[in-house]
Amino acid sequence: MSEQRPADPLDTVLDAAVLLQDNGQSTSTTLLAVDRLNSGLGVRSRLIPSWASLILVGDRPRVAAVTPTSINMRRVAAAMRVIDRAEDGPLDLADVAAGLSAAATLRPSHAGVFVLACATGSGALAVIFGADDVRAVLLAAASAAVGGALRRALGRFGVGVLIQAFVAAVVAGLVGAAAVHLNLGAAAGIVALCPAMILVPGPHILNGALDLLSLRTSLGAARITFAAMVLVSIALGLVVGLHAGGQALPVTGVTAAVPLYLDVLAAAVAAASYSVYFSMPYRMIGWPVLAGMAAHGVHWWALSVVGTSLATAALLACLVVGVLLVPLSHFLRMPFAAIGFAAVVSLVPGMFVFRMLSGVMQLPGNSSAQVLTATASDGAVAVTVTAAMAIGLVVPMRLRDSLLHRSR
Known part of the structure; x- marks a missing residue:
């Protein structure tokens, strides 16, 4: 039976950047959010943004596809609440990943509204x-x-x-x-x-x-x-x-x-x-x-x-x-x-x-x-x-x- 590999904090950092980029956050704030997550998770990385992809440079380059054509500020606000806790001290990787996953499922405004x-x-x-x-x-x-x-x-x-x-x-x-x-x-x-x-x-x-x-x-x-x-x-x-x-x-x-x-x-x-x-x-x-x-x-x-x-x-x-x-x-x-x-x-x-x-x-x-x-x-x-x-x-x-x- 193979052992499960531990979660990589840099993958979580990249997931957060993709969530923000895809849902309308400004690039400067996304870059700042990556810095905050780096600090909270105790890692070092640098985000290189583009229209079709994000590259996270750390121990090795990581690439994720993005489609920044929609605006869903509920997802952005929920993700930022998770990320901003990095300023309060060390973050638990599992809590960050769970918070980002929950943010990604938030739906847009009700059709009638x-x-x-x-x-x-x-x-x-x-x-x-x-x-x-x-x-x-x-x-x-x-x-x-x-x-x-x-x-x-x-x-x-x-x-x-x-x-x-x-x-x-x-x-x-x-x-x-x-x-x-x-x-x-x-x-x-x-x-x-x-x-x-x-x-x-x-x-x-x-x-x-x-x-x-x-x-x-x-x-x-x-x-x-x-x-x-x-x-x-x-x-x-x-x-x-x-x-x-x-x-x-x-x-x-x-x-x-x-x-x-x-x-x-x-x-x-x-x-x-x-x-x-x-x-x-x-x-x-x-x-x-x-x-x-x-x-x-x-x-x-x-x-x-x-x-x-x-x-x-x-x-x-x-x-x-x-x-x-x-x-x-x-x-x-x-x-x-x-x-x-x-x-x-x-x-x-x-x-x-x-x-x-x-x-x-x-x-x-x-x-x-x-x-x-x-x-x-x-x-x-x-x-x-x-x-x-x-x-x-x-x-x-x-x-x-x-x-x-x-x-x-």
Whole structure:
């Protein structure tokens, strides 16, 4: 009878890294978690992350495949609770392995709650973008709810993220085309775009930007490429749905300003809704809601009172979120990605991205100066706002990581 080999602590360290990477944790926090586990388990290793695999260099190299396309912050939060105990002293390997196994089995948000969150998130974005007709808000909410139900149904059959996003965007396009026939005016465009906005892979965009700023260029480029593929699927679905209804995705357009109180309240609803999309533990939802309200208050003040650009307003808002939530996430041992992304992801410039993609699609048949100018302008706004958001979030995170490394 052969003896059973003892468990290898480095295999457990790699399992933890895979769990975090696959479920949306930022790369810098994953690397820090590996350092903590090394300390708690009394081993030494170094993690080399990439899009398709993780390499753990210790007594010998270990390789594990990863697919970082989903977001499940319940799993991240549960894993981080296990890992963070490394700061309290030596860890028992069996307890760590059991805790990670339990975290890996946690399910995403309930389907009914997810569909409801799709409705409230889209309706809240419609308010933030200036919809002043109740019918427009209700249509945007109903469209997103149908799209959310279809996404969950397709997911049960193993259909991938790209097809799910495409189908939900087709529904948004069809409802947006119907809104035009209801004489909703400029609000009809909001009806089409807001259900598509909740499909924008904000965490992947911001995680990719954070990786690029940290000079993890290959991983950052891979994250951005994946996010771009999802955005293209959304844009194609919108175009198909609108074309089926005899309409087209506008290349130009502006959003109306909303009062401060309404913007802040809608931001709270949006932050709570996005928390459900990311399968965040319900007890944590209050933190991104409060931070999202503060961020949108600063964003509104910067745009309406000071008159800054969208990028500057986004930078200031994300700095506020980082300053508020980075220390809180450390002392309360909550993953920053779970509470930070939900607070600011509604600021991701998805509307400008969609208008840019619409212009790109029209260029082969219409390369007029107006289309070229509008497409380039929307693309520039989308890039600068996303970069500003990443910088606003990464500065407090870098400061925290630097302080933690010095303390160790």
